[in-house]
Amino acid sequence: MIASSHYDTIVIGAGMSGLAAGIRLAMFDKKVLIVEKHHTSGGLNSFYTRNLRKYDVGLHALTNYVPSHIKGSPLAKLLRQLRISREELGLCEQMGSSIKSNGRCLRFNNHFELLESEVAREFPHEVDGFQKLLSFIKNFNELSLDNLEASTVATIKLFIKDPELINMILLPLFYYGSSQENDMDLNQFVIMFKSIFLEGFCKPQEGVRRIIRLLTHKYRMLGGGKLMNCAVKRIIIDKNKAIAIELADGQQVTANTILSSAGAIETQQLCHPTPPIDPTNIGQLSFVEAILSIKTLPRNWGFKDTIIFFNNNKELSYRKPQTMVDEGSGVICFPENYQFLEERLPQEGSIRMTLLANYDLWNNLTPALYRETKEKVLKSLVNVLKEILPGSNQLLEGQLIDTDLFTPLTIKRFTGHMNGAVYGCPHKFRHGQTPYENLFLCGTDQGFLGIVGSILSGISMANLHILKEK
Ligand SMILES: Cc1cc2nc3c(=O)[nH]c(=O)nc-3n(C[C@H](O)[C@H](O)[C@H](O)COP(=O)(O)OP(=O)(O)OC[C@H]3O[C@@H](n4cnc5c(N)ncnc54)[C@H](O)[C@@H]3O)c2cc1C
Numbered sequence: 001m002i003a004s005s006h007y008d009t010i011v012i013g014a015g016m017s018g019l020a021a022g023i024r025l026a027m028f029d030k031k032v033l034i035v036e037k038h039h040t041s042g043g044l045n046s047f048y049t050r051n052l053r054k055y056d057v058g059l060h061a062l063t064n065y066v067p068s069h070i071k072g073s074p075l076a077k078l079l080r081q082l083r084i085s086r087e088e089l090g091l092c093e094q095m096g097s098s099i100k101s102n103g104r105c106l107r108f109n110n111h112f113e114l115l116e117s118e119v120a121r122e123f124p125h126e127v128d129g130f131q132k133l134l135s136f137i138k139n140f141n142e143l144s145l146d147n148l149e150a151s152t153v154a155t156i157k158l159f160i161k162d163p164e165l166i167n168m169i170l171l172p173l174f175y176y177g178s179s180q181e182n183d184m185d186l187n188q189f190v191i192m193f194k195s196i197f198l199e200g201f202c203k204p205q206e207g208v209r210r211i212i213r214l215l216t217h218k219y220r221m222l223g224g225g226k227l228m229n230c231a232v233k234r235i236i237i238d239k240n241k242a243i244a245i246e247l248a249d250g251q252q253v254t255a256n257t258i259l260s261s262a263g264a265i266e267t268q269q270l271c272h273p274t275p276p277i278d279p280t281n282i283g284q285l286s287f288v289e290a291i292l293s294i295k296t297l298p299r300n301w302g303f304k305d306t307i308i309f310f311n312n313n314k315e316l317s318y319r320k321p322q323t324m325v326d327e328g329s330g331v332i333c334f335p336e337n338y339q340f341l342e343e344r345l346p347q348e349g350s351i352r353m354t355l356l357a358n359y360d361l362w363n364n365l366t367p368a369l370y371r372e373t374k375e376k377v378l379k380s381l382v383n384v385l386k387e388i389l390p391g392s393n394q395l396l397e398g399q400l401i402d403t404d405l406f407t408p409l410t411i412k413r414f415t416g417h418m419n420g421a422v423y424g425c426p427h428k429f430r431h432g433q434t435p436y437e438n439l440f441l442c443g444t445d446q447g448f449l450g451i452v453g454s455i456l457s458g459i460s461m462a463n464l465h466i467l468k469e470k
Pocket residue numbers: 012013014015016017018035036037038042043044045057058059060061062063230231232233261262270287289354411413414415416422442443444445449450451452454
């Protein structure tokens with residue numbers, strides 16, 4: 001039930017970008033309504049409870065960690081714009097992470113010198129090239145919305161010749177933020193390189209719940225309106241303008257502007273009449289994620305990495321696989337391997353493993369086969385884990401208490417993205433514009449990815465198009 005049916009702005013989606021945009025607008029006394037089809041906020045970064053255990057949907061790590069005295073960083077900008085203090089987020093730094101590819105290993109943490117020394121140890125012939133790449137990255141203005149798209153693979157080869165080092169640099173950046181098969185837009189590469197290697201990983205001890213509670217509380221205190229469990233069925237267009245949204249029950253709500261985090265093509269498909277859609281810009285990259293709950297903390301068994309990025313293929317293959325899952329590369333996350341307060345360390349631990357998956361193959365299964373395939377894939381992934389983590393046999397057999405597997409269909413359910421495309425469409429809309437003058441995009445398909453990226457996207461699109469700030 002909506003008290004009033006006309007708003008300054010309607011925001012579609014209560015994911016990270018939608019909530020951030022809503023806060024920013026409500027802060028400037030705009031009358032805002034967020035409409036979300038699920039009953040919980042957070043979108044792809046939500047949470048759920050299963051067998052009395054609390055799980056985050058997506059959170060491995062918050063990127064962009066910098067110490068509090070560093071000013072002007074993306075994290076500082078995010079906090080300033082949303083008027084949130086660092087203490088409210090309660091961030092804990094990672095313990096350290098690794099990139100393992102074809103028998104080689106590079107470790108990194110929140111101090112860039114470690115990665116530099118690891119590159120010098122493992123690839124002494126590339127020290128000069130790596131330094132030149134670094135200086136190119138530091139001088140690149142990745143946030144200019146006017147930058148054209150360019151190929152990362154072609155650019156990185158100008159600096160580094162050893163294909164294995166190229167693979168190892170690209171592996172984490174692809175998995176944490178590329179919507180393109182076997183490549184990445186150069187702007188996105190620079191954003192990700194800075195946010196993962198030059199800045200770093202962290203997270204609140206309570207996981208994503210703390211971030212979502214903070215954002216939703218802030219939005220509510222500012223008087224923002226929210227409709228949950230309520231899908232937008234259509235965006236009604238009249239003379240090149242979006243004039244209203246239509247909800248599932250047929251009710252219409254009008255607004256001066258609409259900001260959508262539902263995805264670029266998905267938003268166009270909601271428009272009535274529907275504008276022409278570019279079929280070549282539909283995302284194909286989707287993931288499975290195995291979640292294993294364990295009786296004790298993996299760190300007690302000697303597993304101290306926060307994240308391990310692994311690749312066993314000679315050529316890094318970051319593309320939609322022809323099989324249900326590509327076991328050749330992926331990400332392993334130990335969600336408790338952060339510098340948490342000792343007295344609040346949990347008793348139980350967990351391991352999450354993310355791999356590329358084929359949406360169509362998962363989507364074509366009958367419900368019974370879907371359940372059966374999930375079981376089979378889970379068993380197979382546990383064996384992959386045992387190979388990548390020598391000495392983990394006992395941990396993964398005697399200590400395992402529960403398992404779950406997210407599939408590309410889960411990602412579709414949480415985001416609404418076609419093909420369960422985790423990072424949306426390959427080619428982004430950096431200005432957030434659509435064919436209609438008052439309908440804008442924020443979040444994944446505007447082009448700032450991940451949790452920090454999507455929050456910054458919500459802020460910057462609200463500033464640029466509605467609050468008209470540069
Ligand atoms: C397995 C996995 C692990 C990840 N781990 C990390 C991580 O560790 N760190 C990190 O930074 N990022 C991570 N990510 C990425 C991160 O989750 C996303 O980039 C980010 O959450 C995107 O936010 P968003 O607001 O752009 O979109 P979304 O989260 O997709 O939000 C869009 C919202 O719009 C709603 N919606 C869509 N259509 C409609 C409609 N018609 N009507 C009403 N509502 C609608 C959806 O229900 C959704 O709530 C991970 C992703 C996955 C899949």
